[in-house]
Amino acid sequence: MLCISHRIISLFCNKSCHFTFICNTFSISSQYSRKKKIITGKPYRTEEELAQKFIDHKLIKVYAGKGGDGRSSFLREKNRPMGGPDGGNGGNGGNVVFVADSNMKSLEKLSPLYQADDGIDGGGYNCFGKNGKDKFVKFPVGTYFRCEDGSVVEDLVKHGDEFVAAYGGLGGKGNRFFVTNTETVPEECTPGQPGDARVFVAELRTLAHAGLIGFPNAGKSTLLRILTRARPQVGDYQFTTLRPHVGILHFEDFTQIAIADIPGIIEGAHKNQGLGLTFLRHIERCRFFIFLLDLSEPDPWQHLQTLRKELSEYEKVLSERPSIYVANKLDLPEAKEHLLDFTNQFKTEFGEDKKLVLLSGKYGQNLEELIHTIRYFYDEDIRVNQMHGMTSPMRW
Template sequence: MTEGNFVDYVKMHVSSGNGGKGSAHLHREKYIAKGGPDGGDGGRGGHVILRGNSNLWTLIHLKFKRHFRAGHGAHGSSGRSTGADGEDIYIDVPLGTVVRDSETDTVLFEITEDGEEKIVVKGGMGGRGNWHFKNSVNQTPRYAQPGIPLEERDITLELKVLADVGLVGFPNAGKSTLLSVLTSAKPKIADYEFTTLKPNLGIVEYRDFKSFVMADIPGIIEGAAEGKGLGYYFLRHIERNSILLFLIPADAKDIVEQYEILEDELRRYNPEMLDKERLVVISKSDMLDDELKSEISTILDKDLSVDYLFISSVAHQGLTELKDQLWKLLNS
């Protein structure tokens, strides 16, 4: 999936349907001059419903349609006939979609399961017909209830990518290159920072026709938790990943320090993110000879608190071991 097709933030206006009016009809037919009340109820107005769809990965299908209006309920009629309910509107969204009220910025709900349905705005109830109001005192009520008016609201949809493995690292650490080598994804790759501006997703094929989803998240800079760089725009995507794969280039001045900065940014954004399984990968390690690798390993064994691997995406070194380790963590 190219980043140009990745849409993860959409605002829209949704409106339910009015409830139909109840009928105030009085029964009339041949030989029955003064029949009793037989006005039917009005139909319910249509709901606007969000529905989870596991086949969707982005909100791009909603990018150019920002208004959704459900159908109105039909009015009641004679013979106690209830009006038809208004047509419900279903909006399919990818799993991991967070729905907010645009005015208050409060989270209404999240869609995390395939087929899960949540009503955003409820259709108005239909009004009751006059036969409901008949009693011993009032034998022929000539009034009925009006339908309840529609609801409308402005909402914001935010997608938090649901992936098994999320790539975390500074800009130009080699995340997009790794994704392009392990999957059939074609992210933009170039030798400058912030080449990736939106998350890219790819499916990693493993042994025996098994697979898992990997997400390339735009690079973190120091201060991202306060909104620097791309800030909150991408940090929310890391929240839903099962495993955090930290990528640090072999030519970094201090590998342990870079890892601690990345870890600190995640902690400041959401401390719960550090409860996830983590693995550190030293990328671009084809630049290292055995002696340098040994020296770096001695330092990492002493100062790094998580497991690590040396890989090279370009030279295809250590990729099988990486997939083995990720699969082991996913199924531990």
Template sequence: MLLSATRQRGLWTSLQRPSFLCIHSCRIHSTNYLWQDQDDQRKRRSIDYKLRGKGRQFVDFMRVVARGGNGGDGCVSFHREKFLAKGPPNGGNGGRGGSVIIRASSDETTLRRLGRACTAKRGENGLGGGRHGTKGDDLVIQVPVGTIVREVAPASTTNADEEEEEELDEREKRDKRWVYYPRMDPDQHEHELASTGRKNYFLEAERMMDEEEKYLKWRERKERQQGAIYADLAEHDQQVIVCYGGLGGYGNPHFLTTDNRSPKWATRGRAGEQRALTLELKTIADIGLVGLPNAGKSTLLGSISNAHPKQAAYAFTTLHPFVGTVDYADQYQLTVADIPGLIQGAHRNVGLGHAFLRHVERAKLLVYVVDLGGDAPWDDLKILQNELEQYRPGLTKRQSLIVANKADQVAMAKGNLAILEEKVRADKIPVVPVSAKYEKNILKLTAILRKNVERIRQQETEQRQHQQQQQHDLDDQD
């Protein structure tokens, strides 16, 4: 009886507190949703890590702000020695700032080592005794062969510089340009000269520097009209100067005249050039392997060359281009680039489309790798050709070859090979069936690759010689 009364009392108490149960159930419900959101975020992060995180070991596109070194300041100094109380001025000029140079090197394979901001060394200040400051060290940026350097914006924004100068008062403008001798105050000096009626040589020096400033700005506008920087560093040790260092300041002997025998001022060094650049790496190789994910490109590259790319039975095993070298018995060599797998819509940058497609442009010979054991390898070929043509019109007209991989899967490979050859017969594209996994028919494939590459190289050599001959004839006519 007592037990039943206790149970009824407990039940009545629980019925009197429905809000607690409701809040508790809401908390559990919200926690379940939180767990689901965390799972979705974890999945998205894992995909992003696969496509971008691990692939950042290979960087083929980067934005860089390059700055030339500032020039060193000029020196205000006078010759002093025993029995010579007031000697002539002997302050040295400041050294010029270092330049920023981008140089192609075959020892580099990625842009990963570059920083976002690259600044050259500043020139040293001039010293007394007529000692000029030394030039600042140039900053040489090593990039892989095949890097394209583009200027994003003009070298300088003249309007912004003029607005900044307008905000400064006259005293700040002077201090930004001039270096004074100790206890030399230009305002006080000007006031003293005006009260005594003597000539102000400092104003003459300012007018001279204003004329020089106008000339430098005119020359900068002329250089900017020539166009933005664009350089294709396709050869080893090819280089381009992207930012020149600023000029060094003048020492006080520069302002020496027959009337003014003791100038007590010098100029500061000028700022170096600043440019915003984009560096884009396009792999240079004789042959480019193009295919859908998991078509066997990495396995094929490992079987025909000395490269050892990662191989696995899932898509997007390769996240960046992998270049291997094919060695022949007579010491002949050619390079093969394994382009990561393209998917439908890659020309619209679906997945990492543009990051992969840019490396196809420089290949002399395009090799389409299709899975002969798939349902419709001819449809895979059509997708690849469509993506290449949409990305760069005319790219599919380049010399090409079809490698029908996974021919060891006899159940479907034999019938698919006959249909594939029939569909590409009108385009006259050779089809070579191979089994990269078991290295079947690899010798025939390497022989065909060499034959095509030799013909293409010979055509390029003849075309280059023809262009040189035309240029030589034009120079003779001039």
């Protein structure tokens, strides 16, 4: 303080030292100040970059730990020269355990190889070896595992579900284990058993209550952005969405309905044409479907028939699930021209059993009607599950 006050006084006394005072003050302040770190948000990534990061199937090899060897040992002490056998058993090998974690959304960061720790060998003085540490591997909820022959061995459908993928080998026995009335000084000991070695194909299927199904550029991403806080890329060209997106529709009673935006399905998708099977697997777990149709196309009714056929050809059960039918893009002149013919064909095919929601996703026309319909299907699904003994509904 004394030094700074002296400089201030000298400033008013001598104008010539004005520049020197400013330079010295700046050097002192910069010496004791620290630069503030600029916290930036997540780097922006395009839909193509995110699609490369989204991996929904992966080949994984797991090796459980080997059991520790048993020990053949005899006790020798000063006052006990013939103490007898004291070889301990080896520890068991560690297991490889798969765990479902709701915080993971992709198989991107998973390694292709996981190995648990081996058990420790037994020691003298009846010391047992330490068991190998289990290896826990986290997977997204909705991951199921296939063996090399294609059979499904496990399905992780809830947060916290566990599956022991490979069991560790048992530890060997020390010679203390083989002591009997007739054999008091055995020298026999056994080695530890090897752990399991298995190969799995992990495949991820998106978990959601409702699945948006439609041809490319039908307005699925636009509708998902309106209903939820999800922000999939939107464009006026086909195949804008290259990976599934999931958004949450919130209600005042704290009910949350997960809606999945499945990338566009084309004719022949069940034969793996286009990106067929890559996306069809993600709709298998949806409780009900929302068919979104573009009325501005020349033949929207044919689009609906094609979508239903693709689901039936891929898995017949999918075509029988509850569905909501939405006619989108009513704000376009072409859609108004096709509206009458489409509604007549819809009533002729389904009668009054199915409800058609007319919508303009761009301007939010009849959006409230669609929200009430989604809630009705959600409540009806819970009611049906409770009738079959499923008291806890699927929660996101």
